Amino acid sequence: GAVVSQHPSWVICKSGTSVKIECRSLDFQATTMFWYRQFPKQSLMLMATSNEGSKATYEQGVEKDKFLINHASLTLSTLTVTSAHPEDSSFYICSARDAGGYTDTQYFGPGTRLTVL
Amino acid sequence: LAKTTQPISMDSYEGQEVNITCSHNNIATNDYITWYQQFPSQGPRFIIQGYKTKVTNEVASLFIPADRKSSTLSLPRVSLSDTAVYYCLVGALIKAAGNKLTFGGGTRVLVKP
Numbered sequence: 455g456a457v458v459s460q461h462p463s464w465v466i467c468k469s470g471t472s473v474k475i476e477c478r479s480l481d482f483q484a485t486t487m488f489w490y491r492q493f494p495k496q497s498l499m500l501m502a503t504s505n506e507g508s509k510a511t512y513e514q515g516v517e518k519d520k521f522l523i524n525h526a527s528l529t530l531s532t533l534t535v536t537s538a539h540p541e542d543s544s545f546y547i548c549s550a551r552d553a554g555g556y557t558d559t560q561y562f563g564p565g566t567r568l569t570v571l
Numbered sequence: 572l573a574k575t576t577q578p579i580s581m582d583s584y585e586g587q588e589v590n591i592t593c594s595h596n597n598i599a600t601n602d603y604i605t606w607y608q609q610f611p612s613q614g615p616r617f618i619i620q621g622y623k624t625k626v627t628n629e630v631a632s633l634f635i636p637a638d639r640k641s642s643t644l645s646l647p648r649v650s651l652s653d654t655a656v657y658y659c660l661v662g663a664l665i666k667a668a669g670n671k672l673t674f675g676g677g678t679r680v681l682v683k684p
């Protein structure tokens with residue numbers, strides 16, 4: 455149980471293009487999903503909190519117009535990196551909070567490696 | 572958010588027990604402790620979670636003293652495949668809007684043959 459998937463697992467794009475990453479909770483509903491970014495040899499950094507049916511909440515320093523988040527259903531959140539540049543190259547990881555149950559536990563996806571040329 | 576402090580790295584050998592201690596001096600009454608494991612180029616994997624005393628599952632044990640200002644993850648009889656980064660996180664026990672996790676540096680565990 456508590457499986458989260460991401461698609462694609464890796465993507466290479468040219469500078470200036472936009473890339474969409476999907477995050478799905480496969481066997482549970484998630485009213486809240488989270489997006490993290492991780493650079494090599496570093497820890498995960500929370501970028502934004504995605505709430506189903508409402509606007510995402512971004513962490514300080516994260517450009518909301520560059521990292522568009524949509525959480526249209528209880529099982530799907532998408533992150534679109536707009537006008538990507540080489541400095542956006544990173545490992546993007548989503549997590550989902552199980553809407554059922556009592557405790558607040560996040561389950562993580564496998565991550566998406568983005569390389570911008 | 573309660574800040575956590577862990578050793579940067581630890582080395583061990585196959586078959587040994589690995590104990591990783593995490594300090595969280597300003598843990599709040601409604602906070603619980605969760606440990607995740609992360610392999611290179613993968614998302615973190617949930618290992619164990621607890622509030623107080625001792626919790627055990629099929630892969631690890633979590634020891635939390637009465638004052639809850641620290642916790643120790645115990646990995647019994649490690650194998651080479653346990654080489655990973657282990658993160659200790661402290662977060663609110665009950666689901667609520669605004670809850671979020673803050674990752675510290677983690678502990679890089681290297682298991683040698």
